[in-house]
Amino acid sequence: xxxxxxxxxxxxxxxxxxxxxxxxxxxxxxxxxxxxxxxxxxxxxxxxxxxxxxxxxxxxxxxxxxxxxxxxxxxxxxxxxxxxxxxxxxxxxxxxxxxxxxxxxxxxxxxxxxxxxxxxxxxxxxxxxxxxxxxxxxxxxxxxxxxxxxxxxxxxxxxxxxxxxxxxxxxxxxxxxxxxxxxxxxxxxxxxxxxxxxxxxxxxxxxxxxxxxxxxxxxxxxxxxxxxxxxxxxxxxxxxxxxxxxxxxxxxxxxxxxxxxxxxxxxxxxxxxxxxxxxxxxxxxxxxxxxxxxxxxxxxxxxxxxxxxxxxxxxxxxxxxxxxxxxxxxxxxxxxxxxxxxxxxxxxxxxxxxxxxxxxxxxxxxxxxxxxxxxxxxxxxxxxxxxxxxxxxxxxxxxxxxxxxxxxxxxxxxxxxxxxxxxxxxxxxxxxxxxxxxxxxxxxxxxxxxxxxxxxxxxxxxxxxxxxxxxxxxxxxxxxxxxxxxxxxxxxxxxxxxxxxxxxxx
Numbered sequence: 001x002x003x004x005x006x007x008x009x010x011x012x013x014x015x016x017x018x019x020x021x022x023x024x025x026x027x028x029x030x031x032x033x034x035x036x037x038x039x040x041x042x043x044x045x046x047x048x049x050x051x052x053x054x055x056x057x058x059x060x061x062x063x064x065x066x067x068x069x070x071x072x073x074x075x076x077x078x079x080x081x082x083x084x085x086x087x088x089x090x091x092x093x094x095x096x097x098x099x100x101x102x103x104x105x106x107x108x109x110x111x112x113x114x115x116x117x118x119x120x121x122x123x124x125x126x127x128x129x130x131x132x133x134x135x136x137x138x139x140x141x142x143x144x145x146x147x148x149x150x151x152x153x154x155x156x157x158x159x160x161x162x163x164x165x166x167x168x169x170x171x172x173x174x175x176x177x178x179x180x181x182x183x184x185x186x187x188x189x190x191x192x193x194x195x196x197x198x199x200x201x202x203x204x205x206x207x208x209x210x211x212x213x214x215x216x217x218x219x220x221x222x223x224x225x226x227x228x229x230x231x232x233x234x235x236x237x238x239x240x241x242x243x244x245x246x247x248x249x250x251x252x253x254x255x256x257x258x259x260x261x262x263x264x265x266x267x268x269x270x271x272x273x274x275x276x277x278x279x280x281x282x283x284x285x286x287x288x289x290x291x292x293x294x295x296x297x298x299x300x301x302x303x304x305x306x307x308x309x310x311x312x313x314x315x316x317x318x319x320x321x322x323x324x325x326x327x328x329x330x331x332x333x334x335x336x337x338x339x340x341x342x343x344x345x346x347x348x349x350x351x352x353x354x355x356x357x358x359x360x361x362x363x364x365x366x367x368x369x370x371x372x373x374x375x376x377x378x379x380x381x382x383x384x385x386x387x388x389x390x391x392x393x394x395x396x397x398x399x400x401x402x403x404x405x406x407x408x409x410x411x412x413x414x415x416x417x418x419x420x421x422x423x424x425x426x427x428x429x430x431x432x433x434x435x436x437x438x439x440x441x442x443x444x445x446x447x448x449x450x451x452x453x454x455x456x457x458x459x460x461x462x463x464x465x466x467x468x469x470x471x472x473x474x475x476x477x478x479x480x481x482x483x484x485x486x487x488x489x490x491x492x493x494x495x496x497x498x499x500x501x502x503x504x505x506x
Contacts, residue, residue: 003080003141003289007087007094010143012292013285014075014098015105017147020295021281022070022102022110023059027302028213029189029255029280030056034304036187036245036252042494044333044476044486045250048438049187050308051474052245052278055441057303059388063108067279068378068388068442070110071149073099073131076207080140096129103128109387111378111462113152124461134203143287146210153393153416153439154184154277160202163269169194170233172271177238182247182417182487183393185277185439189213189256190238192230193272196262201270208258209276210284215256227259234259242495246438247418248333248476249490251498278440316472319371327411327433330477332486336435337472338448342371342414343455346392348463350400357407364456365465368409371435374416376462377446386452386468390442391416394434395423402426418487419479428483436478436486448473 030053037049059066075095087094103110104127114129115122157180161172173192193204215235223229234257244250264270285293315330319340330336343365345353353363374394378387394415401423404410412432416439419427427434437445449468456465479485 009292011098015102017283018102022065032213032255042250044248045245048245051438051441053306055444065388069151074148075133076146078136078144082141100127148282157184160272184275189276191274192259194261195264201272204260205272205274208260213256249494328481334477344466371412373414388442389446391437398423405430431481434479435475
């Protein structure tokens with residue numbers, strides 16, 4: 001029997017799902033992070049996971065985004081051939097209308113991150129459309145929809161290769177995962193696609209991330225095919241790399257690994273790997289003609305009630321009075337609570353500033369002795385000072401770092417994940433410092449921001465230069481003034497401990 005699906009039902013279902021996943025983690029993912037938190041023995045990694053868990057519970061209660069990067073929307077749609085549509089819009093337009101309504105919801109405005117003309121003007125579309133949509137037509141009379149919101153930091157770490165048929169998939173994965181750094185905000189999941197053609201391998205990897213966390217169940221029952229055997233082997237071996245939460249070193253880098261494969265040409269072995277970050281966001285619904293689909297909220301009891309204590313020995317820093325001499329006493333791995341006024345700026349603002357400096361023109365704000373936070377916050381709602389405001393990937397600012405330190409007198413930077421060699425050299429040469437905030441704890445970070453105002457480049461929207469007044473914002477010294485990086489030393493130490501059998505991973 002044909003099923004009639006109404007246009008408004010699909011639009012409402014997509015909008016509801018996207019709002020839902022902006023503030024509710026999948027329960028299986030949160031439970032997996034909690035298990036990793038309980039067995040973690042590296043204090044820095046454990047603290048990072050505590051912040052992720054606290055942030056998740058706060059977002060579930062407050063209905064605000066888990067991460068300031070509310071993602072590019074990816075949709076997998078399976079349409080039954082007996083479905084009929086009561087609609088005057090195309091299926092693509094219906095889905096994009098649902099995205100538009102979700103991201104402009106007045107009670108929970110989500111950040112618009114999608115730029116049109118990607119190699120040209122890069123103008124923000126303003127409503128996070130268009131989505132990336134994949135269709136499949138099958139026998140049946142329902143419409144099955146998977147909706148995901150994928151952060152740019154984790155998407156940027158995607159890897160692809162066309163291996164020779166005799167090459168080892170395991171060897172390739174163990175080679176590229178350390179090269180991905182920490183910009184994908186581990187602990188998370190890795191989706192791996194093998195076979196088909198180049199684009200099919202990518203699609204398999206992305207689709208694999210929709211599956212639930214079930215690696216422990218698989219380990220208990222054993223593999224029934226090659227893809228499952230790869231999952232078990234890679235889960236163990238990737239965690240033995242010691243990369244750990246936020247790349248700080250530790251026992252858990254991935255909470256699961258998913259593998260999908262597809263028949264391929266005899267001359268080829270395509271492989272893609274796509275990471276999903278600590279802001280894992282996806283939902284599923286089916287339309288059968290009875291009306292829109294609504295997501296069912298999890299019980300708050302499903303979320304662990306974690307407390308994070310910094311302790312009396314933590315260093316507290318006043319950004320309004322901090323000196324270069326004081327900065328030079330900070331050590332990598334040290335936890336610091338920041339208070340006072342900091343500036344913000346990310347890719348577009350750094351490009352504008354370096355262009356102004358190259359022309360000998362003045363900047364809209366004096367950076368001498370200041371700290372700059374790499375962030376693009378969500379717009380505030382109700383009585384908020386600022387929306388969720390977690391860090392963006394710092395390596396994208398590496399090419400600007402030496403110029404900024406040399407020409408402006410900037411004292412320090414705050415972001416997420418590691419810095420590359422060029423940035424570390426510049427930090428060491430100028431006795432600067434790089435501090436790391438936890439990716440995936442954006443709402444928690446926002447609670448430390450007591451006021452916010454735009455000081456420069458207002459036309460850039462979320463990429464403008466803001467001044468934040470913060471109180472006790474938690475960060476970790478990631479690169480100290482001598483150029484020592486915790487993202488280098490931490491994984492080395494914990495990998496060695498695991499290899500020596502001092503610690504057991506699970």
